[in-house]
Amino acid sequence: MALSQAARTRIVDEFIPRYPSKRAALMPALWLAQEEAGWLANETFEEIGELLDLHVTDVAAVASFYVMFHRRPVGELLIEVCENPSCYLAGSDATHARICERLGLPAGHGHGMQSTADGKYSVRPTECLAACDYAPVVQVNLRFHGPVRADDVEAFLDDPARFSIEGKPSFSMVAGPQALAVDGWEAGAPEDARSQGGSRASG
Ligand code: FES
Numbered sequence: 001m002a003l004s005q006a007a008r009t010r011i012v013d014e015f016i017p018r019y020p021s022k023r024a025a026l027m028p029a030l031w032l033a034q035e036e037a038g039w040l041a042n043e044t045f046e047e048i049g050e051l052l053d054l055h056v057t058d059v060a061a062v063a064s065f066y067v068m069f070h071r072r073p074v075g076e077l078l079i080e081v082c083e084n085p086s087c088y089l090a091g092s093d094a095t096h097a098r099i100c101e102r103l104g105l106p107a108g109h110g111h112g113m114q115s116t117a118d119g120k121y122s123v124r125p126t127e128c129l130a131a132c133d134y135a136p137v138v139q140v141n142l143r144f145h146g147p148v149r150a151d152d153v154e155a156f157l158d159d160p161a162r163f164s165i166e167g168k169p170s171f172s173m174v175a176g177p178q179a180l181a182v183d184g185w186e187a188g189a190p191e192d193a194r195s196q197g198g199s200r201a202s203g
Contacts, residue, residue, distance in 0.1 A: 003047050004036060007033060011025065011051050015032075023058075026058075026059065026062055027062070029051065034070060039071065039072055040063050040070060045059040073119075075115045075120050075121045076120050077120060079121060079124075079138060080124055080125070080140075081096040081099065081125050081137075082129050082136065082137045082139070083096070083127070084127055087128075088136075095136045099156075102154065103116055103121050103157075104116065112124060136149060137165075148163050
């Protein structure tokens with residue numbers, strides 16, 4: 001799927017000037033392309049490579065390293081079940097298996113992703129989501145939910161918001177940190193502290 005003209009303009013006029021080299025704009029360019037199309041096709045790698053003067057294999061290598069970049073279409077709701085130790089010990093494998101069962105999908109292994117035929121759901125295991133105290137944690141479209149135990153799966157699929165972990169920040173490489181308060185801390189706090197003379201270097 002081709003990049004829109006608006007995306008190309010943003011990469012060239014906004015992202016590239018932010019950094020000392022064109023290559024450094026690769027991650028936000030990939031993220032923007034994914035936000036636009038939902039996933040990253042080989043054609044997109046070629047377009048981004050041309051804009052940033054990178055070989056297509058360089059672009060593909062970076063995109064394939066990070067699990068948050070999708071190499072194929074994903075469903076409307078991307079459900080990712082943490083499989084790292086805290087969540088595993090709390091039963092995340094059973095949660096993952098139950099979600100797959102309820103959606104009529106074979107349980108994937110590794111980072112294999114399964115999608116429903118109607119394009120509504122994609123499900124896959126993922127690595128630690130840094131919300132281990134809510135194990136087992138399930139991420140839906142980059143939002144944290146937990147604990148979601150196997151017995152909770154029906155209720156979770158009916159209304160994921162019931163299991164939302166309030167106050168956890170989310171981050172978009174394009175839009176920046178989302179301004180969600182976390183126990184008195186806000187995404188803009190470090191900048192505020194610097195403007196008040198906190199840790200800012202002189203000059
Ligand atoms: S181990 Fe699952 S969120 Fe950390």
